[in-house]
Amino acid sequence: MAYEKVNELNLKETELCLGLPGRKEEVKEEQDVSCVRSNNKRQFEETRDEEESKPPTKTQIVGWPPVRSYRKNNSVSYVKVSMDGAPYLRKIDLKTYKNYPELLKALENMFKFTIGEYCEREGYKGSGFVPTYEDKDGDWMLVGDVPWDMFSSSCKRLRIMKGSEASALDSSSL
Amino acid sequence: MNYFPDEVIEHVFDFVTSHKDRNTISLVCKSWYKIERFSRQQVFIGNCYAINPERLLRRFPCFKSLTLKGKPHFADFNLVPHEWGGFVQPWIEALARGRVGLEELRLKRMVVTDESLELLSRSFASFKSLVLVSCEGFTTDGLASIAANCRHLQELDLQENEIDDHRGQWLSCFPDTCTTLVTLNFACLEGETNLVALERLVARSPNLKSLKLNRAVPLDALARLMLCAPQIVDLGVGSYENDPDSESYLKLKAAIKKCTSLRSLSGFLEAAPHCLSAFHPICHNLTSLNLSYAAEIHGSHLIKLIQHCKNLQRLWILDSIGDNGLEVVASTCKELQELRVFPCDLVGVGDTTVTEEGLVAISAGCPKLHSILYFCNQMTNAALIIVAKNCPNFIRFRLCILEPNKPDHETSQPLDEGFGAIVKACKSLRRLSVSGLLTDQVFYYIGMYANQLEMLSIAFAGDTDKGMLSVLNGCKKMRKLEIRDSPFGDKALLADVNKYETMRSLWMSSCEVTLSGCKRLAQKAPWLNVEIINENDNNRMEQNGHEGRQKVDKMYLYRTVVGTRMDVPPFVWIL
Numbered sequence: 001m002a003y004e005k006v007n008e009l010n011l012k013e014t015e016l017c018l019g020l021p022g023r024k025e026e027v028k029e030e031q032d033v034s035c036v037r038s039n040n041k042r043q044f045e046e047t048r049d050e051e052e053s054k055p056p057t058k059t060q061i062v063g064w065p066p067v068r069s070y071r072k073n074n075s076v077s078y079v080k081v082s083m084d085g086a087p088y089l090r091k092i093d094l095k096t097y098k099n100y101p102e103l104l105k106a107l108e109n110m111f112k113f114t115i116g117e118y119c120e121r122e123g124y125k126g127s128g129f130v131p132t133y134e135d136k137d138g139d140w141m142l143v144g145d146v147p148w149d150m151f152s153s154s155c156k157r158l159r160i161m162k163g164s165e166a167s168a169l170d171s172s173s174l
Numbered sequence: 175m176n177y178f179p180d181e182v183i184e185h186v187f188d189f190v191t192s193h194k195d196r197n198t199i200s201l202v203c204k205s206w207y208k209i210e211r212f213s214r215q216q217v218f219i220g221n222c223y224a225i226n227p228e229r230l231l232r233r234f235p236c237f238k239s240l241t242l243k244g245k246p247h248f249a250d251f252n253l254v255p256h257e258w259g260g261f262v263q264p265w266i267e268a269l270a271r272g273r274v275g276l277e278e279l280r281l282k283r284m285v286v287t288d289e290s291l292e293l294l295s296r297s298f299a300s301f302k303s304l305v306l307v308s309c310e311g312f313t314t315d316g317l318a319s320i321a322a323n324c325r326h327l328q329e330l331d332l333q334e335n336e337i338d339d340h341r342g343q344w345l346s347c348f349p350d351t352c353t354t355l356v357t358l359n360f361a362c363l364e365g366e367t368n369l370v371a372l373e374r375l376v377a378r379s380p381n382l383k384s385l386k387l388n389r390a391v392p393l394d395a396l397a398r399l400m401l402c403a404p405q406i407v408d409l410g411v412g413s414y415e416n417d418p419d420s421e422s423y424l425k426l427k428a429a430i431k432k433c434t435s436l437r438s439l440s441g442f443l444e445a446a447p448h449c450l451s452a453f454h455p456i457c458h459n460l461t462s463l464n465l466s467y468a469a470e471i472h473g474s475h476l477i478k479l480i481q482h483c484k485n486l487q488r489l490w491i492l493d494s495i496g497d498n499g500l501e502v503v504a505s506t507c508k509e510l511q512e513l514r515v516f517p518c519d520l521v522g523v524g525d526t527t528v529t530e531e532g533l534v535a536i537s538a539g540c541p542k543l544h545s546i547l548y549f550c551n552q553m554t555n556a557a558l559i560i561v562a563k564n565c566p567n568f569i570r571f572r573l574c575i576l577e578p579n580k581p582d583h584e585t586s587q588p589l590d591e592g593f594g595a596i597v598k599a600c601k602s603l604r605r606l607s608v609s610g611l612l613t614d615q616v617f618y619y620i621g622m623y624a625n626q627l628e629m630l631s632i633a634f635a636g637d638t639d640k641g642m643l644s645v646l647n648g649c650k651k652m653r654k655l656e657i658r659d660s661p662f663g664d665k666a667l668l669a670d671v672n673k674y675e676t677m678r679s680l681w682m683s684s685c686e687v688t689l690s691g692c693k694r695l696a697q698k699a700p701w702l703n704v705e706i707i708n709e710n711d712n713n714r715m716e717q718n719g720h721e722g723r724q725k726v727d728k729m730y731l732y733r734t735v736v737g738t739r740m741d742v743p744p745f746v747w748i749l
Contacts, residue, residue, distance in 0.1 A: 063251035063658070065517060065549060065576050066607075066633070068308065070334040070362065074443075076469040077519070 072153075079133075083111045083160040094152045100144055107131060111160065118144045130161045180205075184213045193218045212236055219243070220653075220678050222260060222284065223703065226736045227268030238277040239303075240269070244284035246681050246730055247631075248656055250308060253683060253728065255709050257743045260284045263293075264741075270297035278303040278329075285309070291316030295323035303329035303357075313338040314363065321347035328381075329357040339365030346371035355379040359386035361410045361441065366390045377402045386410025389443050394422035400429035408462075409433070411441035416449050427452045440464035440490075447475035457482035461509075466490040466516045477502050487511045487542075492518040493527045493549060500532035504539025512545040517576060527576075530557035537564035545570040552583040553610055558592025562599035571596055572607035578634035578659070581611035588612055594619035597627075607631040617641035621648025629654040642666035646673050656681040664691030671698045679732040690722035692729055696749035703738060704731045706747040 078091045090110055097103040104115050116126030123142055124130050131143040135154045143151070143158070187210055190196055200210040216239040219225060230240075244260025262284045269276055276298040286309045294301065301324045314337065320330065321344055345368045348355075355375070360367075367390045376382060382403050387396065393416040400406065416423050430436075436456050445468055460483050465471055471479075472494040480486075480499070486507040493515050495503075503510070513536060515528055530553045536543065537560065544567050553575050573593075582589055589610040597603060597620050604626055608616060612635035620627065621644035628651050636642065642662035645655065646669065655677065663686030674680060689706070696704040707728040738748045 061578065061659075063248065063253045064578065064633070065574055066251045066631075067517065067549075068250045068334060069252055070308065070336065071466075071516065074467060075518070 077152075079155055079157050081107065081110070081158040081160070083113075084162045086111060092158075094155060097152075099148050100151075104131065104143075107158070107160065113160075113162075120145070128162055131158065132161055133158045180209050183209050187213055191216070215239060216278075217241070221732050221734075222262075222265070223739045224678070224732060224734045224736075227265045227272075229736065231268065231272045231274065235272075236275075238275055238300075239280075240265075240276065240278070241280040241282075242284060243282045246656065246679060247283075247654070248658065248681055248683070249283055253658070254707065254730075255743070255745060256310070258707065258746060259739065259741055259743070261290075261741060262286050263290045266290050266293050266297070274298070275300055277301055278305075280305040280307075281309055282307040283309065285311040286316070287311050288313055288316035288319070292319040292323075295319040300326060302326055303331075305329065305331040305333070306335050307333040308335060310336040314340045314342050314344045314365070317360075318342060318344035318347040321345070321352075322349065325349075325352070326354055327352065328354050330355075331357050331359045331384075332362050333359065335362050337363055339363050341365040343368055343371065345375060348375050350378070353378050354381065356381050357384040357408075358382065359384065359410065361386040361388050361412065363388040363390075369395045373398055373402065379403075380405070382406065384408035384438075386440065387412035389413040392422075393417075393420070393426060397422055397425040397429050400426070400433060404429075404432040405435055406433055407435050408438040409436060409440070411439070411445075413444040414442045414446075414449070415444040416446055423449060423452065431455050434459070436460070438462035438464075440467075442468035442471060445470055447471050447473070450475050450479045453479065454482045458484055461485055462488040464488075464490040466492055466514065468492070469494070469518060472496075472499075481506050483507060485509050488513075490514040490516070492516050494518040495528070495532075497528055497532035497535065500528060501535045501539075504535040507540060509542060510536075510540040511542050513540075513543065514547040515549055516547075517549040527551045530554050533557060534560050534564075537561040541565075542567075544568055547572040547574075547607075549574045549576060551576055552580065553589060553592065554582045554584050555587060555589055555592035555595075556582075556584070558589065559595040562595040566599045567602065568596070568600040569602055570605040571600065571603060572605065572631070573609055574607065575610040578609070579611045580609075588615070590615040590619065594623075597623040602626055605629040608635060609633060613637050614641040614644070617644040621645050624649055626651055628652060630656070632657040632660055634659045636660045636662060639663055639666035639669075643669055646670055650676075652676075653678045655679075657683070657685060659684040661686050663687050664694075667691055668695055668698070671695060674699060674702055674731060675733055677733070679730065681728075681730050682726075683728040685725075685729075687726050687729055688722065689724045689726055692726055693749050695731070701733060701735070702731050703734050704729065704749040705742075706749065707745060708747065709745045 073095065075095065076093055077095055078093050081090045081092055092106065094103070097106065108114055113129055114127050115129050115131060116124040118124055132140050133143050133151070133155045134157045135141055136156060140159070183206070187196070187199065190199060193216065196210060196214060200207045211233055212235065214234045214237055217230065217234055217237045218241045219230070220243050222242045222244050242262065242265060245254050245258060248254060249258070260283060262281055270293060277300050279294065286306060291312055294304070304320060320327065367388060369391065372391070373395065376385065376399050383406065385399065385403060385406055385408070387410055389412050391412040393414070396411055396414070430452055433456060437459060439453065439460055439462070442465060447470060450471065457479065463483060463486055465476070469492065476495060477499055480502055484506055487509050489503065489507065489510060489512070491514070495515070517527070528548070528550050530550070533548055533550070534557050543565050546568065550573070553573065581587055582592070590613055593608050593612070593616050597606070603624055606620070606624065606627055606629070608631070614637045617636060620630070627649045630645060630649070630652065639662055641660070642657070643666050645652070646666065662682065667682070667687050668691060692704050692706060696702065706726050707730060742748055
């Protein structure tokens, strides 16, 4: 999957499309989804035009750091996983999962709960549990928005929100 | 020399093995050219598209060993699409047709299929050695063909390849009559391994010197393998997942003590750190240690291990070793020649990493150091200046500051002076990678002082075309130049078209070169292949009215004697 140059305003020509997490190949057919530049973040959508002058951050640069993909794929990267209300945290190695469905299933098994269905506009619906993650820039993001590779290389920790705090992230506020 | 018969001259040439020297010899006169071509045993082709197999065979009909490199270096970092090219199949087909007595094939960054491996295994009766580095496109079925059909196989060395593991029985495809193995490296295979077949293979290979296991080999099997092969020189222990109280661990300790020839150690993918002490008795013999995949090893266990390794010449480690750990290396490993410090945490802002202090300590403590690859979070000019003073013998200096454009963290200045000091002091420098905040000034220094520089990697650096021009004008020995995300454009690209004939290749991605600039270059230099790689567009650029001024996302150009390649995928456009 190609990523655009961070500083180029080439909105129509993106190859990145949003859709159900983990189904990259099918998503490619649905061309007209809102275009995403590689450094788009859900809460910063409105500032897209200003981002042209921002220097690239570590999070989103393709091929950086210059480490062989073999080495990247074989490096262990444990992230802490917390669930609201659970007495202790867990740790998982993101490298053991290849896509979002695998990760979400593992989380469901680990904490014995069910995650609702993801959709791009409204996040996770149906269960009151929302998987979120902290990225390299320290921002809390919704799991599933960005392509898997980008997520797994920028996720620092996971938090499964539930209850009232979770519902605040539903459709209305975004 | 002209008074000697050809056979005598040929015999003299036998002592000349470096391909550079042989190339030079062949230029002396026609008769030497002829003698040299028929006697060349090993051929090195740094870019598989610079020449084709037919011409290779015409010039060197008698070679036995071939080294081929395919994709450009930045393919290692996912900057080149998988289908770009670099297929070995046509080479193997041509060599088979030409009845070459091929004994050794070494491939780097090429696409290798099971079909290719099968053809290889059936076409060359004396085939002895297969080395694949960073290749892809094949499965364990291909390995099974090699195992089954290469009767005299000595070396099967798979380094960091993407191999589809069908969990088959490829190891059991080595016939019982195969007893010639010297090197067996399958560390990059992900799947389960047939342990019985492996143990029997090792037991019947008395010449086995290098054995690198994958992560699926458990500790008790490792112990048994080492007992079968006490002559081992180079060992990759695989996962080394173990329990210090188990009987296997005791057996392992006993086996290790017998491996008095062991010089090189790697693996430890899942290692429990306190079990490293099993290796302490033989550490003083080690000249090479690769712990760069051993994420679980750090802190005091790592330090203790290193303190036993007084004769290390090569160390590959993760940055979790910290500056303190590097100080231990500096005070222990006085024979150190090559150091690589890889980033452990590719995600976070970095817990423990290394800084300029670690680098300075190493430079002060290790007088024989000539090659370094160092990933770190911060650097200063002052540190680099000290390093240059301590180690004027660097041949390879690759520094990667993880955050692009990061300045000297003490002075907030660009790192021009620091790198300038390195190129000024290190007169034998052949390879350089720069990083951090850099202006055109650093390239002025590089052009001025780096007279022996052959390979330069640039990312997020420079201000204007002057930077790139300094390098192109100054570095007479430049062979490979790779640039990404830097503001160099057509003016620099087109200034001296003939320069590219002296170079193997130039890569520029996310720079300022335009399509019309590349087209002008291609026109002026028909002996170059100028490739535009544009995954997004599929030649949309051609139809667009503004095509001339459009910036090119990725350009890769290389000299070639055989023109445009025939296997171009749709997203590559050769001008």
